[in-house]
Structures are given as structure tokens and as C-alpha cells.
Amino acid sequence: MGLKEGKKATIGIFDSGVGGLSVWRELVKILPYNNFIYFSDSAYCPYGPRPQEEIIERACKITDFLISQGADIIVVACNTATAAAIEALREKYTLSFVGMEPAVKPAALHSKTGVIGVLATKGTFKGKLYSRTLQKFASDLRVVEQVGYGLVELVEAGKTSEEDTSKILGQYILPMIALGADHIVLGCTHYPFLRDEIQKIAGDNVIIVDPAPAVARHTFELLSEKNLIGKEQTDSLHQTVFYSTGNIENLVRMARRIQQSLPDECFKEKLI
Ligand code: DGL
Secondary structure, three states: OOOOOOOOOEEEEEEOOOOOHHHHHHHHHHOOOOEEEEEEOHHHOOOOOOOHHHHHHHHHHHHHHHHHOOOOEEEEOOHHHHHHHHHHHHHHOOOEEEOOOOOHHHHHHHOOOOEEEEEEOHHHHHOHHHHHHHHHHOOOOEEEEEEOOOHHHHHHOOOOOOHHHHHHHHHHHHHHHHOOOOEEEEEOOOHHHHHHHHHHHHOOOOEEEOOHHHHHHHHHHHHHHOOOOOOOOOOOOOOEEEEEOOOHHHHHHHHHHHOOOOOHHHEEEOOO
């Protein structure tokens, strides 16, 4: 559905903020010769506490913009926006959307203790997608759910390893460990930027699950079916244009943590 065959696809990505960069980071690794448009809806960040209708409205506005800039496929690099809006997006538009799903399945499959922790936003926990996933893969497991209050804001502020951040993470992670969790699922795309801190608190024996590599692989497969992958022989190395509806500085700082050489010209403020 939606993908035209045979050209090198431009991939649109959006999130409420910088979190989706954790997905972009994986996408550029496996699609180094495709182009990307990253959209950070910072003026509306965080999405977690917002009503579903508002998130759908934002997702549609962003989709319209990404299409106007040439996106051929859209990765909704935000668990909260996926939970709230992916059905509405798929109904409204003909192009393909790839969504995020909390990686409960691999955690459940590999858990030895039968206990897993899930850290996500309120919006993601409330979504149908999450409850369906739980029913399907984790019905005989103990799932310790924790809303990551305040974490998105800390990552947006670039505070990924400060003392305050560790303190808050300790309050969320230590109870999971005390209950025997051997896997912690990162159910928000901002949280992979806190991975080192989470691992320190949880200890080396606990596996932290980030769904971004699987989402990137899925995107690769969709594009590959239609022959839309850029190639080393014929295409130039990927370029990304980054847009933000709010403060662009966070986006520049976090994107350059991943790819230091990104030039100033690829960052733009855009109110929609
Ligand atoms: N990165 C978003 C997610 O994956 C952040 C949610 C928010 O803005 O509250 O859920």
C-alpha cells in the first residue's frame, strides 16, 4: 500500500521531540543511502499527557508537512503518537506508516524470571496497542509498569546523565528489580538516551530492550519489497533535514551527539 516502486525513498520521521532520534540513529545505519526528514514537535512536547484527539490533530498536520517535503513513507518514531494516532493516520492517508510498539514480545520470550518491567508514558499504557500486545505475549508474566514522569523533559533538556536524572530513574527502576524483573522495555523513544543510567541502576544482568533496531529493520523490509533502498553505486550518502516547532537547540545538540558533522543548514524551525 502507498509505496511507489523503484525510486530511492525519502523517509519522514516524527516525534514529540528529540526521542525519535533514537530511531533515526538506527535507520541511517541500515539505510545509509536514503534521505530523511526528521520532525520534532517540540512546541507540543510532551505528548504523553495530551488528549488523543489533540495528538491525532498534530500527527495529521505533521504528516501533511512531511508529504509536502517529499516523504514517501513515515515512521512514527513515538510510542505515544503511535498509540493515539496510527489507526487514524492509516485511515486518512494512502502512504505507509511504520509505528512503534513497546517491545514486550522479545522481553517476554526471553525472560527467565517471568517478570519484566515496562517504562512508558501514560498515553502509551492507555493505548489499545499496548493492551493487545500484553494479552498476546505476556499473559503468563508479571509485568511491572511504570510511567516515566519527567523523563521526556529531562532528555529534552539534554540532561541524560545528571544526578537528578539518576535519582528519578532509581525511583522507577529499583522497584522493578526488587520484584525480579530481568528485562526492562523502553516504551518511549526518548528513553534510549537514558540507557546507560538505567543499566547502571538495574545492574549488568538486566537486559534493556530498545525497539528502535527492530523498527528500522521493518522499515528496511518494507522499502526493500518495493526496491526503494538507496545504493552505494548510484546514490549519495544520506542527508537529513531536521525541523522543530519549538526550540531547535535541543534538537541540534542531540542530533550532533549521534552525528557530529551535521551542518547548521540542515536544522530549521517550522511552526505548523
Ligand atoms: N518519544 C515519545 C514516545 O515515544 C515521547 C512521549 C511524550 O512526548 O510524552 O512516547
